[in-house]
Amino acid sequence: MRPSGRAANDLRTVRFTADFTRHAEGSVLAEFGDTRVLCTASVERRVPPWMRGQGSGWVTGEYGMLPRSTHTRSGREAARGKQSGRTQEIQRLIGRSLRAATDLEALGERTVTLDCDVLQADGGTRTAAISGAFVALSIAMKRLCATRELKRNPLHGQIAAVSVGIFDGTPVLDLDYAEDSSAETDMNVVMNEAGHFIEVQGTAEGHAFSRAEFATLLDLATDGVSTIMALQNAVLESV
Amino acid sequence: MRPSGRAANDLRTVRFTADFTRHAEGSVLAEFGDTRVLCTASVERRVPPWMRGQGSGWVTGEYGMLPRSTHTRSGREAARGKQSGRTQEIQRLIGRSLRAATDLEALGERTVTLDCDVLQADGGTRTAAISGAFVALSIAMKRLCATRELKRNPLHGQIAAVSVGIFDGTPVLDLDYAEDSSAETDMNVVMNEAGHFIEVQGTAEGHAFSRAEFATLLDLATDGVSTIMALQNAVLESV
């Protein structure tokens, strides 16, 4: 029995609110139950030094948690003077995932920065961030096409992510904090619209997982991502 | 004529939304027009090392802007590895302002951290932060009294803040970004419920201000703070 009463293959309520803030080229509030992540896509007409003059663009991610997005307050990374290893890992994951759906040459010498800031955390912030960042990026690309700043849309695929894990001996979909903090195995899965894998990061906490458990987890993730993609498409049609 | 069409002594629409997030002891979204600051009050049962064992508490402020809260994206302070001088100045101001209304002995050996994070910026973020932080702090103190963790409420006064300035030769109240970026003088005023001054920080940008202009600015601020305090009280009665 899951703490939330959900069935093993139930997602939490997932919601994408477009234009949550007004300055960014794309801005989305992504909610997975009580997890709320503000994702913005900012487009700048320059690329990192090592890419200059090649006509190609760049997509990168940044991630942060507001200090009291969590149950107990965690120190502000800006005040500590460095980003934690966990933050950097997630940032790299966001960037790689979104680049997998982007034709960087079609983007031209532009950088899109996907800022994913967690306003409230209840497990699964990184997969909510990736799923929301895809929507923010899509909105930004759509608008740059609409204003003819871009000739064609650099996005050639769809990206969504979800977490799966083994809780109390059972493989379950979309872990909330109560599950995540005591899960035996935790896996983040990023997929594309063809049902293929972009990233899989599985970690055994306490008990190693078997080949059979692995297969069940991937089944759950595949179904979850499919539902999330439908919700992404719905909000994208509305903007 | 002000860009927004407001009269010289008009505030923007000011709104405080209590319980905007759920983990903090106090949480408020403070809006001054398009400026939106999430203020949370986190209570921890420890004090900074230099205060230990004295039976007294501490109130401190932290401030941050989400990278794309602004018109053009600004770098993430956590990524740059340090907080700017402006951020530190604002943090110190928030902490001093709120301590001015708090009986630190009644707080006992606890630290209240007021995290003020700007989700969207349109001028006046520091005064919105202080005004919102007072509401978050009040909610937190009220709840600690309700659960008997505190015997009496450490707050002995009310705090609100507003910006005033000289725009296009005229003293005006509550500058938005369009005014702030071209104002000749900019002043942040923090006051208490008795109409006395807690902090006054005035800066001439371009033209020094006279004693008479100074007086008009303080009049505007006094009126503005009075209106903001009524709104603070309204939301505090509702929680």
Next chain:
Amino acid sequence: MRPSGRAANDLRTVRFTADFTRHAEGSVLAEFGDTRVLCTASVERRVPPWMRGQGSGWVTGEYGMLPRSTHTRSGREAARGKQSGRTQEIQRLIGRSLRAATDLEALGERTVTLDCDVLQADGGTRTAAISGAFVALSIAMKRLCATRELKRNPLHGQIAAVSVGIFDGTPVLDLDYAEDSSAETDMNVVMNEAGHFIEVQGTAEGHAFSRAEFATLLDLATDGVSTIMALQNAVLESV
């Protein structure tokens, strides 16, 4: 009764010693009683990256305290690896104050750095720094005009600063450390030769100040600045 026996409107002995060190374009030892600040103006033929190619110059301030300028030794900021929030606040104040008297276009693409290093502290270091920095800047500009490196003097005004505060219930001028450390209100006032305000930073420590107290403090500051400006002019005539 003030600890030093001074009347409420008495300045300490203020002294500006020109050419205290020999390498800088302008060098002044500013003394306000036992507070001694070495102010140097260094002129370099380059501007910060964001100003390049616009034909305009920049004036900036830096501030430091020698570790044992204070009653008890304070850690060296260079060793701790960062400047405190207080240091940055003061640096920004010095820079803004001096820019208010400078025609940056007349300066051409040059940066003047005003280094204000406290050799001995006894209260009021930031206002001594600003008052001394104006003298150092004036000497440097005068010499650049004398050597025809500059065609006309970029300084179009005079700047001085003084602290005022409420000590033991009474508004007083130019607080020393004994007063400053127990003052109820502390205010730093930067003015120009017309008696107008460049910066006002007032902080209530312990008790908020009324509009009437505010007025008295500004009167005291106005008189104090006027005396300091006469002393600045005297030393500037001698170089």
Next chain:
Amino acid sequence: MRPSGRAANDLRTVRFTADFTRHAEGSVLAEFGDTRVLCTASVERRVPPWMRGQGSGWVTGEYGMLPRSTHTRSGREAARGKQSGRTQEIQRLIGRSLRAATDLEALGERTVTLDCDVLQADGGTRTAAISGAFVALSIAMKRLCATRELKRNPLHGQIAAVSVGIFDGTPVLDLDYAEDSSAETDMNVVMNEAGHFIEVQGTAEGHAFSRAEFATLLDLATDGVSTIMALQNAVLESV
């Protein structure tokens, strides 16, 4: 055809040299072809602050590359003043992997630090590091048992790791640098002696991988780990 001429399921020559250096409690040179990683296990009688007084121990990993272990020199992280996101990711992976085989209570209040320093890199440094770190940790634990410092061996399992990936359309085992730098998919797999998974980290570079490809990669990894474990056991029997 692989650049090295190996078959798809061929490991490179894997070698573990025990006691490569003399000061550490356990010291191993792990070689996977031209990849050479020096792994040392250092035992200290203290634990991180957050674990003190609980009677339990800690196992952690650190990772570094000598600046010229790579084809072109990379900057020294100590000189740049921070560890890259990649380094931190690998360090966290090493620590988690080895803790999965250790009974931290049996370790008592001790920290074992597994330092994995790459002397020469030719692909697969992180999996070589994990496989070597297990041997270093085993030697250290064995010796602490021999001297009766520990009553029973805290290791309750065996850990090894290998990389797999899709190179030129074909799933292959143990990628060298020539393959790694142009692989379409790269996956690091950490397993235990029961053939269960401790960590799986798969990343699509350029082309997303299907469920079928995923299965083949896991088969290759399972075989590779099994061979590596036999080599680990051989060297452990000899010390």
Next chain:
Amino acid sequence: MRPSGRAANDLRTVRFTADFTRHAEGSVLAEFGDTRVLCTASVERRVPPWMRGQGSGWVTGEYGMLPRSTHTRSGREAARGKQSGRTQEIQRLIGRSLRAATDLEALGERTVTLDCDVLQADGGTRTAAISGAFVALSIAMKRLCATRELKRNPLHGQIAAVSVGIFDGTPVLDLDYAEDSSAETDMNVVMNEAGHFIEVQGTAEGHAFSRAEFATLLDLATDGVSTIMALQNAVLESV
């Protein structure tokens, strides 16, 4: 011929001014010609963590140059966020040199920090710093003995330092900036009152020095230190 017209074995005018500032337990302005270093000795009743509870004290040095103590302005180390290798080398040298004359057990659990801040530089700042720091330390120790805080003086020797070098083919004593910047060999020599060596740091810049040149340099240093020690003693008798 030396740029200053001095003979090869001439020191510049050396002067020690006691009590240059008033807060430190010992304070001295050390001048070697135009080189001016403010040396303060600060005594604190605590020792570094690794020395606690052993009843013994510590003597350490810190060094800094004011940004415009030099011919062209050098960046402020506090602003850059780290001390240069040169600064750290000099700090370590000051500390080691002064510890060589101090009985750390007689000091008890106290730390003496010798802050050496260069107000004006013209070559030989580190040897001026060491020679001045000895005077500051002596004054501080004398006063702690006078107030009975210390039972006996922990200083058991005298320390002074001077630079020597080969300029234009000739060994010379006490190089000023004009010589130092083009010297072929530069050597800093720290000695005690018995004419023995505490530290010798010789560096060939451009041409390696022979055994015979080495001997001449040590002769010059021995004579120079002897003169400096007489001046140290003179000022110490006067306080």
Next chain:
Amino acid sequence: MRPSGRAANDLRTVRFTADFTRHAEGSVLAEFGDTRVLCTASVERRVPPWMRGQGSGWVTGEYGMLPRSTHTRSGREAARGKQSGRTQEIQRLIGRSLRAATDLEALGERTVTLDCDVLQADGGTRTAAISGAFVALSIAMKRLCATRELKRNPLHGQIAAVSVGIFDGTPVLDLDYAEDSSAETDMNVVMNEAGHFIEVQGTAEGHAFSRAEFATLLDLATDGVSTIMALQNAVLESV
């Protein structure tokens, strides 16, 4: 009697192993008894910003100790975020020493970085590093001449270094850790093939050294360096 049983003028077994790793232009393992330092010379076609466009090259040194190269583990400098003063001192010494034998103009606009990483420490790591770095640099220069990338060899001299000191009252050559940690005087001497001095750094620990002791130490160093140079030449002939 020395702990190792060596005579006062005995070196430990000194060995240089060329091509210890394969990516660097020059790579040498330098062993002085149990002290093992991996020295690599990396050649890059760029120079530091302040040297650009002058047609001249640069030689620089970097130094590090693997965390468990020492008897007890020392913290990783990359993790602490900064290099210690000791590390920086040694790096500067390595760079200066090797530049003393190099014609930087003949090198052209290239930087040679000499990375000296201590795999195992038993005293004398810095002198082993310098002696090994010379061999690595020589190999790199030889190969650049062989491929005609350089027209003539920029090396115009030979460099080697050794430590000497006073142990138990007796001057001895090439101190190991047991001697070094309790030596009264420690001196590092860098010399060229003419028997002249490049660097001499002598430090009295506990007892100052006399002029006569100084002479004996230099005699020992001169003999030691001569033997080391013969070993350098032997390995260089073999590559």
